[in-house]
Amino acid sequence: MTMPLLELRQITVSFDGFLALRDLNLNLKPGELRAVIGPNGAGKTTFLDVITGKTTPSEGDVMFKGRSLLGTREHRIARLGIGRKFQSPRVFEKLSVQENLALAVSCPKQPWSLLVGGLNGNQRDQVYHLMSIVNLQNRADWAAGSLSHGQKQWLEIAMLVGQDPDLLLVDEPVAGLTDEETDLTADLLKSLAGDHTVLVIEHDMEFIRRLESPVTVLHQGHVLCEGTMDQVQADPRVIEVYLGTTEENNG
Amino acid sequence: MFESFTTRTKQRFCWPQLLLWVVVIAVIVAAPVVLPVFRLNLLGRFLSLAIVALGIDLIWGFTGLLSLGQGIFFAVGGYAAAMYLQLNSSEGQPNGIPEFFSLYGVDRLPFFWEPFHNPVFTLIAIWFVPALLAAVLGNMVFRNRIKGVYFSILTQAALLVFFNFFNGQQKLINGTNGLKTDVTQLFGQMIGSPEMQRGFFWLTCLMVFLTWFFVRWVVRGRFGDVLIAIRDDEPRLRFTGFNPTLFKTIVFAIAGGLAGIGGALFTVQSGIVSPQYMAVPFSIEMVIWVAVGGRGTLVGAIFGAVAIMYTKSLVSEAWPQGWLFIQGGLFILVVTALPEGVIGWLKSDGPRNLLSRIGFVRPIGTYPQLEMDGQDEVQT
Numbered sequence: 001m002t003m004p005l006l007e008l009r010q011i012t013v014s015f016d017g018f019l020a021l022r023d024l025n026l027n028l029k030p031g032e033l034r035a036v037i038g039p040n041g042a043g044k045t046t047f048l049d050v051i052t053g054k055t056t057p058s059e060g061d062v063m064f065k066g067r068s069l070l071g072t073r074e075h076r077i078a079r080l081g082i083g084r085k086f087q088s089p090r091v092f093e094k095l096s097v098q099e100n101l102a103l104a105v106s107c108p109k110q111p112w113s114l115l116v117g118g119l120n121g122n123q124r125d126q127v128y129h130l131m132s133i134v135n136l137q138n139r140a141d142w143a144a145g146s147l148s149h150g151q152k153q154w155l156e157i158a159m160l161v162g163q164d165p166d167l168l169l170v171d172e173p174v175a176g177l178t179d180e181e182t183d184l185t186a187d188l189l190k191s192l193a194g195d196h197t198v199l200v201i202e203h204d205m206e207f208i209r210r211l212e213s214p215v216t217v218l219h220q221g222h223v224l225c226e227g228t229m230d231q232v233q234a235d236p237r238v239i240e241v242y243l244g245t246t247e248e249n250n251g
Numbered sequence: 252m253f254e255s256f257t258t259r260t261k262q263r264f265c266w267p268q269l270l271l272w273v274v275v276i277a278v279i280v281a282a283p284v285v286l287p288v289f290r291l292n293l294l295g296r297f298l299s300l301a302i303v304a305l306g307i308d309l310i311w312g313f314t315g316l317l318s319l320g321q322g323i324f325f326a327v328g329g330y331a332a333a334m335y336l337q338l339n340s341s342e343g344q345p346n347g348i349p350e351f352f353s354l355y356g357v358d359r360l361p362f363f364w365e366p367f368h369n370p371v372f373t374l375i376a377i378w379f380v381p382a383l384l385a386a387v388l389g390n391m392v393f394r395n396r397i398k399g400v401y402f403s404i405l406t407q408a409a410l411l412v413f414f415n416f417f418n419g420q421q422k423l424i425n426g427t428n429g430l431k432t433d434v435t436q437l438f439g440q441m442i443g444s445p446e447m448q449r450g451f452f453w454l455t456c457l458m459v460f461l462t463w464f465f466v467r468w469v470v471r472g473r474f475g476d477v478l479i480a481i482r483d484d485e486p487r488l489r490f491t492g493f494n495p496t497l498f499k500t501i502v503f504a505i506a507g508g509l510a511g512i513g514g515a516l517f518t519v520q521s522g523i524v525s526p527q528y529m530a531v532p533f534s535i536e537m538v539i540w541v542a543v544g545g546r547g548t549l550v551g552a553i554f555g556a557v558a559i560m561y562t563k564s565l566v567s568e569a570w571p572q573g574w575l576f577i578q579g580g581l582f583i584l585v586v587t588a589l590p591e592g593v594i595g596w597l598k599s600d601g602p603r604n605l606l607s608r609i610g611f612v613r614p615i616g617t618y619p620q621l622e623m624d625g626q627d628e629v630q631t
């Protein structure tokens with residue numbers, strides 16, 4: 001068995017005594033595509049906060065490529081190869097679409113190299129390519145703040161891809177997207193898996209199904225079960241805490 | 252498409268800017284001829300304040316760091332220049348050290364004065380010492396992720412500490428009295444002489460231009476984009492792999508260095524440097540220049556500093572108590588009506604909007620953006 005790319009060991013996060021995560025264990029293999037679902041407040045975003053260094057767990061350890069991430073600052077974790085898309089889209093509103101993407105693809109991200117030179121040819125092509133993937137090439141010079149919600153979602157996904165991390169953490173990428181855009185996003189994430197490891201958090205079950213990936217269900221800060229979408233949906237515990245309401249709606 | 256990589260959202264070229272530069276150059280060329288020495292000297296001093304304002308624009312307008320303590324770096328630059336000039340003119344004095352020392356019974360030069368015998372060291376120290384000080388102070392604050400209003404309060408607290416310290420050190424730097432420069436010598440000439448002052452005026456003009464050019468270079472391109480990103484959403488930037496602490500420390504140091512240069516030029520044209528340069532109201536005024544001129548527009552910072560200070564001196568001559576009211580009014584005007592400052596307002600088609608509101612010009616029917624929207628719809 002190959003070494004996991006990411007390993008969460010018995011993570012516990014406590015906010016003033018409230019346990020947002022309880023004894024959470026999770027492994028991601030290199031190249032894997034994994035979906036994480038769970039009711040509101042299950043701790044999904046918190047668990048991304050722990051991986052990316054925003055929140056320090058009170059117990060447990062996070063291993064990435066065999067080294068612990070605890071105590072590493074956010075920008076260093078990002079440079080190690082972990083990229084993140086936030087739940088509500090966060091782009092740099094006063095910068096144009098191009099400038100947002102240019103920052104994402106910049107490498108190295110040191111002051112001096114940003115000061116003295118522009119993007120090299122490859123990076124420019126990359127920016128242009130990303131804009132065409134997310135259909136923003138006509139908005140290249142627009143301030144990101146003037147984009148629609150869906151366009152911001154896509155811009156942030158494009159920035160994440162442009163950062164070229166080994167591990168992509170994607171928090172609710174299709175909230176506010178049209179059905180067509182949702183399908184395109186699913187295809188994009190599927191195409192990234194293999195070369196990259198992708199973890200997707202989403203409430204949209206149709207979208208998750210389309211990813212055709214293993215699903216982890218989170219409930220009250222704990223992994224409730226793992227399996228394929230069909231297995232998970234058939235699990236009585238899951239039906240009870242989460243999908244029960246959905247089935248009622250569907251039925 | 253890529254040629255316009257950074258032009259659209261920031262440094263857009265437009266006619267008010269061109270017009271302003273024409274006016275500025277005309278004024279600089281004409282000033283020494285038409286202005287009496289007294290007025291020319293005032294203009295030179297205000298132009299050195301414009302250098303400080305450019306630094307504030309860099310850290311506040313672009314990076315979102317509102318420093319109320321730029322007076323520290325301004326004064327340190329001024330003291331560096333004054334110390335050299337005092338040493339340079341103290342050969343005839345008892346013990347060969349500046350005259351004021353004898354008032355306090357000091358007969359040996361304090362150690363930190365020694366390197367200021369050297370003009371090259373002094374020219375470097377004028378910007379390097381304030382920049383280093385800013386880097387150290389800034390890094391302590393930024394590393395601990397102190398932001399926003401807490402940063403502003405800390406900078407003001409630091410200003411007070413320096414103000415009180417300098418005031419109390421008679422034996423080191425003549426305390427409250429400060430260091431005089433107008434009767435000191437440089438190149439065998441009196442600093443306060445009209446010829447020297449005219450020379451400093453030209454030097455200041457040159458430095459304003461170089462500073463403007465330098466800051467423009469810093470804020471253009473991706474480095475400037477990172478600064479704007481820090482202002483917009485600093486935590487987000489970390490997750491993209493940038494270290495905001497480093498960038499903030501660098502720009503704060505640059506602003507400190509610029510304040511030092513401005514302080515040195517201001518000192519030689521005022522004839523004295525004293526702890527009053529670190530008075531709290533003065534550092535707040537510096538911020539107002541930038542706010543009125545226009546945050547994030549470099550020309551606005553220069554314009555704000557010179558125009559406000561020149562108006563202030565004219566008003567104060569005619570009506571000594573009046574300036575405070577006008578300054579307060581200006582501040583309210585900017586907060587309520589012109590959040591982007593005068594130059595920002597000019598750039599954002601403010602005059603046209605105003606005229607159309609009064610009824611002089613017909614408003615534009617559609618925005619160009621809406622037309623682009625239409626084109627996209629056709630394409631997809």
Ligand SMILES: Nc1ncnc2c1ncn2[C@@H]1O[C@H](COP(=O)(O)OP(=O)(O)OP(=O)(O)O)[C@@H](O)[C@H]1O
Nearest residue numbers: 015018020038039040041042043044045046047087
């Ligand atoms: N900084 C914080 N301080 C206190 N409580 C917090 C904090 N962040 C999150 N929580 C709590 O932790 C729990 C988990 O929150 P989290 O945002 O991880 O949920 P989530 O699974 O992402 O939910 P959603 O699907 O609504 O995004 C919630 O009950 C939330 O109120």
Ligand SMILES: [Mg+2]
Nearest residue numbers: 044045046087
């Ligand atoms: Mg969440």
